[in-house]
Amino acid sequence: MKQSQYNISVEQNGEVFIYNGVSGALARVPKDVYADIQKRSADGGENLEAPVEILERLALGRMIVPDSADELAFLERRYNISRGDKSRLSLTIVTSLGCNFDCPYCFEAKHPSIMDADVQQLVLQVLKDKAQELKTFHVTWFGGEPLVGKKPLLTLSDEFMKCCESADIAYSASILTNGYLLDEETCSQLQARRVTSVQVGLDGPPDVHNKLRPLAGGKGSFWKIVKNLHTAISFFDVSVRINVDKGTFRRIEDLLRLLADEGLAGKVSVYPGQIVGDNVNTSAPSATYEGHCFTNPEFAVAERTFFRMAEEYGFATPSLPRPTGAPCTAVRATELVVGSKGELYKCWNSVGNRLEEIGNIRDYQNTNGRLRKWLKYTPFTNDECRSCIALPVCMGGCAHHAMSSNNYENRCGTFRHTYQEQVSAYVQSATSHSGSGFLIPPGELSRRIDTR
Structure with a gap:
């Protein structure tokens, strides 16, 4: 051996x-x-x-x-098996592309739209069409701000649960939200619809966060979100994503100290998010973001500092990455991102970009040629990936970044560095x-x- x-x-x-x-x-x-x-x-x-x-x-x-x-061959088999696993269906559903926030670094070109009843029925039909071969079905509620579209979210959830129960399919859901609308009534409604995990964004102490994540119109959002965190922890596993650049990173400890003073240590988990310059929607009217983004190796080092501080304040414990197959929705054949008007994408980063649409829910089985680039993507044709010790837990990382000449180096997870x-x-x-x-x-x- x-x-x-x-x-x-x-x-x-x-x-x-x-x-x-x-x-x-x-x-x-x-x-x-x-x-x-x-x-x-x-x-x-x-x-x-x-x-x-x-x-x-x-x-x-x-x-x-x-x-x-041949360990590479083993990893490639695992990647391909998980990529094409038809017993699992996952949908990322944009109930509203509109948003109550006006974040200057947001990558999405938002339009005020809420998923109508016709599109909801077409999404439900996708589940019904595939139900016979499914064992599990997972939904990630996404936006814009998904709670701006809470009504279709609740309606679809009820239909999903009914369909999965009749077909003996295990159903689960999670939500990515800015947290501003996450009041007690909403938490109770989401919990009843089997939402078990919630991700909320806080980008620093109040003066930093309110500049980077203001309400549409400019009003601050920090303390309303913190108030809602106190409520949400009784209903869900709550994680707080803290987007950082070279400037805001200096204020991370201020935020962690504040959250600890609020009694949230041990009740929410925190992790840093890398703001990637190529993602910033510079064509949006609100595009005033002037931050200095970390390179991927710089972010990896900053992440270590972040978690040491988070551990000191009781918000994190050291962990190791899990082995993975195909790492995300973008490269898994059985997963889709459904826009609020029924448009289809493969990657969360594509939402709102008409040039990245792969089709429409009205004819979801007939996609266009843009799908091909996602399903052809593999780390096993990349010599750098093939020789990387992080390959089993990264599997090529972010395909969206890997396909960008400007953002190629940001495709990797931090474990590589x-x-x-x-x-x-x-x-x-x-x-x-x-x-x-x-x-x-x-x-x-x-x-x-x-x-x-």
Whole structure:
């Protein structure tokens, strides 16, 4: 056998911790045993004296694989299987392309439109057409601001639940919202429609946030959102996305301190979002964004600083990325983004851009040639991706960015740049366990691998 090319190892307190990106497992072995494995594997594995139980553990976690194993071919098979999995359907539905905010960096060319009854019925028909072969159905409510279109959201949710119940399909939903309309009544209505997770945006303390995420008309939105967060945590898993650039990043700790003072530590999770210059809609009337965007490597370093601060204030714990198949809606054959007027897209970043429409819900099975570029996209024709240690958890990253000559470098996840630091941080957090073994055990591997 040989060592996996996707092993990342760190040493701490006389032990070696090995994370494998293909399995998502993290194993700990004594330092002397690991040194012997290193030496003997270089010699072809002869006379290896490591305990059998450790070798079995490493094989189960894919840290060691047969000499004949082609790990790239395995990853490509997993990618293709998950890309074409017809037992799962996911729709991202834009109930309203209009928005009650006027964010200067927003990539969408918004138009005030709410999904009408005819389009709702056509969306429902997509589910009914595919119901016989489905096991799961997931909806992401998106916008504009999806709660501006709350009425069609609730109506469609009721129809989805009814259809899934009659066809024995597991149904779930999530929502991306600016949080301003997320009052108690709305939270209760969403929870009753099986929305389990909510993402809300806060871009800094009040003076920063209110400049970057004002209401249409210019009024601030910060404190109304914070008030709604206090309500939402009783209903959902709530995450707060904090979009950052080089300027606003300096104010992140001010925001975390404020949220901790509000008693939200341990009740919401936080993570940074990279503002990418090529996404900014400079043609919009509100396009006054003058921020200085991080490059991808710069953002990866800033992200480490962000999570250290978030951990100090009780909003995050170290984690490791999960192995994945096809990583997002854009490259999965069975997923679509449905616009408020019935237009179809493959990528969230395309919403509102007529040049990126792949068809219309009125004839959803007959798409145009723009679909081809998304379903042809694969990281396995890219030499840089094929040789990257982050491939099992990234799988080519953002296809939208990869297809942009101006934004190509931003396609990658941060693990590519800071994998050693991320594994080290997790190990330091997890080593309260005693003895040798798995910190992320093999029994969890199948649950950790996202093959949607």
